[in-house]
Amino acid sequence: MKLGNIEEDSKMSPAFFLQRLPAQRRSALHDVINIRHAYHKLCEICEEVSEFYGFTIFTDMAHNGILVTLVSYFLLVFFIGMIKVDLISCISYGVIIVWFAFQTTVLTSYVTRTIIQIEKTANVINKLIRQCAMNKKVEKELLNFRCELAFQKVKFTAWGVFSLDRSFLASSVYGSVHQRNLIYVKYIFFKILGLAPWKLNLVTKPSKNRTAKTIICKFSYLGLLYNVLLTTSVFLMTSYFCHQHNSVQAQVDSLVTPSTMMNLQYFAVILSSSVFLNYTCRQKDMIGILNEIIKIDKKLQKYAFNSAKNGNIIINLIFLGHLIICSTLICLQYFFLQSFWLAVLRCWPAFLYCWLIVQYTIMLDMMEKRFKFINLNIVKLGEIKVNSEGLEPVSATRISFLRESVLYDVVNIKDNYNKLCDICNDISDFYGLPFLKVMMYHGTSTILILYFMLVAYYESKEFHLLLFIKDVGFVLWMVFQIIILTTFVNKTIDKIAGTTATYLIILIQFRASTPN
Numbered sequence: 001m002k003l004g005n006i007e008e009d010s011k012m013s014p015a016f017f018l019q020r021l022p023a024q025r026r027s028a029l030h031d032v033i034n035i036r037h038a039y040h041k042l043c044e045i046c047e048e049v050s051e052f053y054g055f056t057i058f059t060d061m062a063h064n065g066i067l068v069t070l071v072s073y074f075l076l077v078f079f080i081g082m083i084k085v086d087l088i089s090c091i092s093y094g095v096i097i098v099w100f101a102f103q104t105t106v107l108t109s110y111v112t113r114t115i116i117q118i119e120k121t122a123n124v125i126n127k128l129i130r131q132c133a134m135n136k137k138v139e140k141e142l143l144n145f146r147c148e149l150a151f152q153k154v155k156f157t158a159w160g161v162f163s164l165d166r167s168f169l170a171s172s173v174y175g176s177v178h179q180r181n182l183i184y185v186k187y188i189f190f191k192i193l194g195l196a197p198w199k200l201n202l203v204t205k206p207s208k209n210r211t212a213k214t215i216i217c218k219f220s221y222l223g224l225l226y227n228v229l230l231t232t233s234v235f236l237m238t239s240y241f242c243h244q245h246n247s248v249q250a251q252v253d254s255l256v257t258p259s260t261m262m263n264l265q266y267f268a269v270i271l272s273s274s275v276f277l278n279y280t281c282r283q284k285d286m287i288g289i290l291n292e293i294i295k296i297d298k299k300l301q302k303y304a305f306n307s308a309k310n311g312n313i314i315i316n317l318i319f320l321g322h323l324i325i326c327s328t329l330i331c332l333q334y335f336f337l338q339s340f341w342l343a344v345l346r347c348w349p350a351f352l353y354c355w356l357i358v359q360y361t362i363m364l365d366m367m368e369k370r371f372k373f374i375n376l377n378i379v380k381l382g383e384i385k386v387n388s389e390g391l392e393p394v395s396a397t398r399i400s401f402l403r404e405s406v407l408y409d410v411v412n413i414k415d416n417y418n419k420l421c422d423i424c425n426d427i428s429d430f431y432g433l434p435f436l437k438v439m440m441y442h443g444t445s446t447i448l449i450l451y452f453m454l455v456a457y458y459e460s461k462e463f464h465l466l467l468f469i470k471d472v473g474f475v476l477w478m479v480f481q482i483i484i485l486t487t488f489v490n491k492t493i494d495k496i497a498g499t500t501a502t503y504l505i506i507l508i509q510f511r512a513s514t515p516n
Contacts, residue, residue, distance in 0.1 A: 036144075043154050054157060058158040058159035068100055115156070118154050125149065186319065189355075194226070195355060199223060217286075219284060227277075228276075238265065241341070275352060275437060293423060300373060303409075314365075332469070350441070356438060357435075357438060357482075361484055364492050367424055371420060371499060
């Protein structure tokens with residue numbers, strides 16, 4: 001940046017310009033050459049540093065990962081109550097996890113800072129070329145420097161296995177490979193719950209420069225059979241445990257009798273079983289929705305759309321948060337019922353509806369991101385039109401090319417927008433009936449829980465802290481699910497409505513910039 005300051009100072013005095021400018025230009029050219037040489041040397045040193053520490057960092061990360069996994073396992077088993085661990089050991093385990101996390105955070109922070117400074121050089125060079133007056137030789141040297149920066153990539157990796165920059169901490173969210181792995185993890189999880197009977201195939205298609213990998217959905221007879229068996233098993237096991245462990249149900253009174261609770265449990269099982277049947281019978285509908293989204297993504301990739309880099313961290317946190325809450329509720333139920341399978345079956349309808357809402361939320365998030373991307377591209381069309389008629393002289397051929405390009409983009413964006421609207425209608429139709437069942441179950445459960453809490457309060461029954469925490473947490477959890485879902489519904493609707501507003505703004509700009 002000091003090179004630019006020298007050139008700007010030379011404009012302040014004509015005498016200074018005549019006497020000192022040639023020497024300054026020679027000095028600036030010499031400085032650019034030296035800086036360019038030093039930059040490349042520093043990049044080579046960074047690569048050598050990365051290579052030197054690569055294997056050591058990889059083994060250290062592997063050791064820390066294994067140790068943290070074992071420590072987390074022992075802590076989880078301790079909280080469940082399967083083993084007894086003293087307080088000092090628990091504190092030691094926690095310190096080990098925090099210490100390893102601190103090491104990784106510090107390392108990735110400094111790697112990220114270094115890479116940011118390396119990438120910042122290109123922006124500085126561009127700013128110099130645009131804003132500063134300079135000799136042709138200096139400008140040529142800077143242009144060559146800028147071209148070299150486009151191919152100069154410095155990476156700090158752990159033996160070439162994974163990157164150590166900001167993408168290491170966010171690789172499970174933004175990395176394409178890790179994103180694909182996350183998709184498979186969620187798919188397997190939903191498949192175990194019976195909410196994904198279809199199958200995913202990774203299709204490899206060779207292209208000109210690289211091999212393209214695409215995930216497509218197909219009909220699965222095994223998934224259909226699994227859902228039928230799962231429905232039957234859940235119904236039979238629930239019936240068995242309800243009859244064998246009926247005395248375990250403590251929250252009954254003269255109004256809500258044991259037979260009433262039994263009927264309500266059967267009602268919940270029938271509702272959950274009908275959700276399985278909905279996914280089984282309408283499997284092809286969801287397959288069509290997912291494959292249509294994949295086709296739209298291929299078209300949007302022409303405009304640099306990348307779903308893996310479009311902010312999935314909120315969805316992943318929601319997914320992880322619900323997983324932790326489900327595990328905690330099962331542990332609390334196990335504490336009261338002293339039977340793991342009975343605890344799972346008691347929580348099964350709530351867990352199933354919870355993950356149905358999570359899946360619905362994921363679909364809405366996918367739609368919201370694509371509508372947002374389309375809105376941004378509509379705005380870019382307006383920028384292209386305005387810039388094409390700016391101060392710089394543009395040839396008739398270039399104007400014609402720009403208009404044809406804009407027309408092509410408008411047609412594509414319009415087609416993708418209409419298809420996304422159709423997909424939103426299909427998603428609403430697919431999840432409409434299951435979500436109605438979710439509301440029925442959540443409403444009934446909330447009323448019963450609040451009823452027994454009020455009865456216990458007014459009758460001054462013995463207060464159980466864990467039971468109170470479980471009931472309050474369960475109600476708040478159900479409310480949280482509905483809030484999250486409605487939030488994503490509103491975000492999606494806002495993006496759909498925003499497309500119309502964006503189009504009107506761009507239309508006004510087009511007409512204002514078009515000569516009569």
